[in-house]
Amino acid sequence: MDINEKFKIDGARIVEVDIPYAIPFQISGGVSYSRKSLIIELLSDGIVGYGESAPFEAPFYSSETISSAKAMLEEWILPRIIGKEIQSIEDINRIINDSIRGNNFAKAGVETAYWDLVARKNNISLKALIYNKLKELGTTEEYLRNESYIYSGASVGIPEDNSYETLAKWIKEYIEEGYKRIKVKVKPGWDLKALETARAVVGNDFILWPDANASFNLKEHENILKEMDRYNCTFIEQPLHHDDIFDHCKLSKMIKTPICLDESLKSERIAEQTIEIKGSRIWNIKVQRVGGLYEALKIYCLASKHNIEVWGGTMPESGVGGASILALSTFAGFKYPACIEPSSRWYGKGKDIKEMVMDKDGKIHLTEEIGIGEINKDNYEKYGKIVYENIL
Known part of the structure; x- marks a missing residue:
């Protein structure tokens, strides 16, 4: 093209x-x-x-x-x-x-x-432009395959009342709405019990993982992180320091649950270093965190050549910012339900600048408009x- x-x-x-x-x-x-x-x-x-x-x-x-x-x-x-x-x-x-x-x-x-x-x-659509650029970057054919939709997962924050009953109620409602994964925000003091509560609601086979947002310390919280193995989580997202890849690599050898990088993965260069030290092989790609869509594509291309599993994350942004990661997340290398959620989940129906809608099967469909499409x-x-x- x-x-x-x-x-x-x-x-x-x-x-x-x-x-x-x-x-x-x-x-x-x-x-x-x-x-x-x-x-x-x-x-x-x-x-x-x-x-x-x-x-x-x-x-x-x-x-x-x-x-x-x-x-x-x-x-x-x-x-x-x-x-x-x-x-x-x-x-x-x-x-x-x-x-x-x-x-x-x-x-x-x-x-x-x-x-x-x-x-x-x-x-042309943003997705068509992404596809063209991925080919230029040398992305493998398998990772160029794509769908017209992504599966959405719910990111469940810590209730203001610090109530596990509230947490359980929220998770139950999200499952009923069709979300294909539950991610539970955790921190020291809101950790094992939160995972126990979530697993009790979703059952043993549903995709579940904790997101610590870099709040744990390896020396201080080693036992808690090891105990998370009990809950059969898909992985633990960014448990340790926001600038670290080395301790995450150490932790991965101490526990059974895989480690996923979020805050630490700021560039293609850091992604390359992670591969070199045999660190995390699950990456959260956020356009905002890495400085733009082109850097996100370079990280995705690198993942395609090393069989790294990736998935799409948001801050969350409005639908304007979310349009970029939604388009990219339709490509085959994105292995897990995304943190791209319908606008109604965050703001209520009809209040976003660019609305994203999820169907009852947990799918957000990408309408290939010109560019990112029309805004409200x-x-x-x-x-x-x-x-x-x-x-x-």
Whole structure:
């Protein structure tokens, strides 16, 4: 497919959105009551591409926050591209990464907006553009196979009342709604009993795993992590430090349950090092965490050559940011139900900027529109405000 990726950026906007959660979402590091994020608009010849930068308001998941990402975008990243002719998706990645360390969430907002712009200018879907780029990267044929849908799994936060009865009630409701996997947020003090509660509700054969969001310490919590073997979990997601791959490798030799990397997996380079030390062979790919869709594709391509199992994660973003990982997660290397959930799960029906809908079988179907597709302008205006605008 002959795709033109070369376009001049005529301007950009940052729209800060704040969509209330249907119920508060608590992980080991903190609790959120709404999804505040930054929607990035890139303009070229009257066409607008949309991306999303979605750190939390506080730095409990990553070092970035909404305010830090906004400053990085305004002061450093957007001035580099406005008025400039971008040669390709690879080129915009080079531009936003040159001499700017970290700040992956800020970068992801601009980078994914450029993907959407390229797709819209070529009158193709984001998925078609992803497929073409995966082929260019040398992804194996098996990992190029894809479906028109993904299976969704529920990510169950820690109840504000710290009640196991509430946890059990939530899980039961999610199973009845059709979710194909339950992920339980855990932390020291909310760990084995939470898994015991979840397993009692879902039964012995249902896909279940804990997500610790880097809250355990290997020396201090070794016994608790070993005891998690009792609950027949598919894997344990990021139990140890957010920057670690070495202790995770050590832990994998101490317990039966496999280890999955999340927070630690920030780049293709770290993925390569994980393979080299014979570390985790299950990876959560998040577009936000790795700094954009192109880096996510490189990690996926690497996984395809080493038989690494991957699955798609979200922060969660709005449907604007979720569109990228939804399209990528339809490819065959994504082995487990994703953290891509219907918009109604987070915000209530009809309140997202771009609605994602799950059917009774736990499937979210990908409608291959142009780019990421149409957004809900009414909700965009209702929940969003322009905080930066530079149009040439």
